[in-house]
Amino acid sequence: MPQRIVIDPVTRIEGHAKITIHLDDTGAVSEARFHVTEFRGFEQFCVGRPLWEMAGITSRICGICPVSHLLASAKAGDAILAVTIPPAAEKLRRMMNLAQIIQSHALSFFHLSAPDLLLGMESDPAARNLFGLLAADPELVRGGIRLRQFGQEVIEHLGGRKIHPAWAVPGGVRAPLAETGRAAIRERVSEARALALDALGRFGRMLEQHREEAAVFGNFPTLFLGLVGPDGAWEHYDGMLRFVDSTGAIVADGIAPSHYREWIGEAVEPWSYLKFPFFRPHGYPAGTYRVGPLARLNICSQIGTPLADAELRTFRDHANGAVTSSFFYHHARLIEILAAIERIELLLDDPDIASTRLRAKAGVNQLEGIGVSEAPRGTLFHHYQVDGDGLITAVNLLIATGQNNLAMNRAVAQIARHYVRGDRITDGMLNRVEAGIRAFDPCLSCSTHVAGAMPLEIGLVGPDGAVLDEVRR
Amino acid sequence: MNAIVIGYGNTLRGDDAVGPLVAEAVAQMSWPQVQALAVHQLTPELAEAVAAADLAFFVDATAANEPFCARPIEPCAESVVLAHTGDPRALLALAMALYGRAPQAWWLTISAMQFEYGAELSPPAREGVAQAVGWIEGHLPELPSRVFFRPTSYSVE
Numbered sequence: 092m093p094q095r096i097v098i099d100p101v102t103r104i105e106g107h108a109k110i111t112i113h114l115d116d117t118g119a120v121s122e123a124r125f126h127v128t129e130f131r132g133f134e135q136f137c138v139g140r141p142l143w144e145m146a147g148i149t150s151r152i153c154g155i156c157p158v159s160h161l162l163a164s165a166k167a168g169d170a171i172l173a174v175t176i177p178p179a180a181e182k183l184r185r186m187m188n189l190a191q192i193i194q195s196h197a198l199s200f201f202h203l204s205a206p207d208l209l210l211g212m213e214s215d216p217a218a219r220n221l222f223g224l225l226a227a228d229p230e231l232v233r234g235g236i237r238l239r240q241f242g243q244e245v246i247e248h249l250g251g252r253k254i255h256p257a258w259a260v261p262g263g264v265r266a267p268l269a270e271t272g273r274a275a276i277r278e279r280v281s282e283a284r285a286l287a288l289d290a291l292g293r294f295g296r297m298l299e300q301h302r303e304e305a306a307v308f309g310n311f312p313t314l315f316l317g318l319v320g321p322d323g324a325w326e327h328y329d330g331m332l333r334f335v336d337s338t339g340a341i342v343a344d345g346i347a348p349s350h351y352r353e354w355i356g357e358a359v360e361p362w363s364y365l366k367f368p369f370f371r372p373h374g375y376p377a378g379t380y381r382v383g384p385l386a387r388l389n390i391c392s393q394i395g396t397p398l399a400d401a402e403l404r405t406f407r408d409h410a411n412g413a414v415t416s417s418f419f420y421h422h423a424r425l426i427e428i429l430a431a432i433e434r435i436e437l438l439l440d441d442p443d444i445a446s447t448r449l450r451a452k453a454g455v456n457q458l459e460g461i462g463v464s465e466a467p468r469g470t471l472f473h474h475y476q477v478d479g480d481g482l483i484t485a486v487n488l489l490i491a492t493g494q495n496n497l498a499m500n501r502a503v504a505q506i507a508r509h510y511v512r513g514d515r516i517t518d519g520m521l522n523r524v525e526a527g528i529r530a531f532d533p534c535l536s537c538s539t540h541v542a543g544a545m546p547l548e549i550g551l552v553g554p555d556g557a558v559l560d561e562v563r564r
Numbered sequence: 565m566n567a568i569v570i571g572y573g574n575t576l577r578g579d580d581a582v583g584p585l586v587a588e589a590v591a592q593m594s595w596p597q598v599q600a601l602a603v604h605q606l607t608p609e610l611a612e613a614v615a616a617a618d619l620a621f622f623v624d625a626t627a628a629n630e631p632f633c634a635r636p637i638e639p640c641a642e643s644v645v646l647a648h649t650g651d652p653r654a655l656l657a658l659a660m661a662l663y664g665r666a667p668q669a670w671w672l673t674i675s676a677m678q679f680e681y682g683a684e685l686s687p688p689a690r691e692g693v694a695q696a697v698g699w700i701e702g703h704l705p706e707l708p709s710r711v712f713f714r715p716t717s718y719s720v721e
Contacts, residue, residue, distance in 0.1 A: 133576075136576075151575055154604020221654075222657065225658075235608070236609045239609045240609050240612070
């Protein structure tokens, strides 16, 4: 008899979602889906707001990646003002984005996914959490916290507040980096670098225990999208869009972010409120692509800093072409932490960042603007239309988690088909399905937010919709 | 003795903003040796600031239909520590585990009725903010000078 397994909500991710796994008459997995279940109304909420408020408003969408929205919004504002921002403003924005990458990636790896990776997918679910990790490896937990603190302190030195710094504005930034802040950041760089290198060493050692997961956690050919610099180097703030395929071949390159709609379509499905973006030339759903750290390392020619480039070479040993297993998002995240630390160190030595020329002032010169940057989870698009007074008339936000939506659904199905058998559902099976989603580090705070308890609920549902069995933990 | 007030929630989702609003109101009081943090959600690195305090107040919205409530809490490692539903008891346990101490702590919950984008606070939530700030003031150690909190207009853009 066909059955449906429901994991609702998925735990240790940012936001709420559920997974359903459908079994056929033989007990094999016939289909699996990752659902986002809360309505997304943020774009409508922004209509009528002044352009100049958008950076401050959108940075409040999410508690984990406020800087990403802040920067993409400010860049959309730059486009509407039709200005080139001062060099110091761009470099300070870059520094803040790098800090954001560090703190967000640290949360994902050290605190959300490390319990699975270090303690084991089959370990006692009661201890497979931060406290279990603390008992097993306190230094790893402390290291993660120190890296998050480092990233957040950089953001605070720049923006003045740890969350939602309305510091980047259309035309530039509001305030410089004080010399005291510069010195304080510099003082912590070497510790941060050591922590990142230590984590990379640990990942390499734990990888041997997870060969099976690496083989089936969302391991399939897709395209990969991200920004690259002028020489194809790793980029996080500006540049051009590039798509590569799973062989590593460039499929589309040099795409101005303002032309994104010519290349990216957005589909919807009745069973999820999250959009399903796809590579338009390949159609839907064949145009599945992935964004985020895995994609950024697959599309770039090099990172451009010595330690991260050495790690990139190790990363590329995972595959002959592009690294196609989503399991290696974890590895890519750690390499990006290291890259971000190295880049911050370079920026600290850049004389431009001491400049007090930080903002180009102008009125509304374009009625449409698109701002794109690389959020920790992937390419983030803010697309605004305004009237002559700068009031918002339309907003489209294309968030990283949405762009990974098709791939996350395929990953859930692949993992379920590999691990889930019949009606004997074990915790280890279901935890692997969840862990596959965690590898993408989905952030549903961007599109949804709910306060309340977050149990894991698993239900077996028959073909008539009746719940046959239900488990909570 | 020093105290910390951590108000958490999403300031763009109506009544979910009550925690951060309480923290901001407390910050405006400039009470000596009282640190106030308005955060989106509880995250592990907050454990350090919590461990450094002698007294902690966590302020959150609750969808349960109950009046303003303040209850003492103890460290509990079995609670959820991260992300949207971070539990302050877990944060206390993390402070204890990482830094060897956790403060005396209270969990203040304010009744929240609506979570729409950008809506103003509901009247009960607005009242709850005022109650929470007053309650915190009443449970702080002796302050050199008391400035009683008067609720003004609380709204989210």
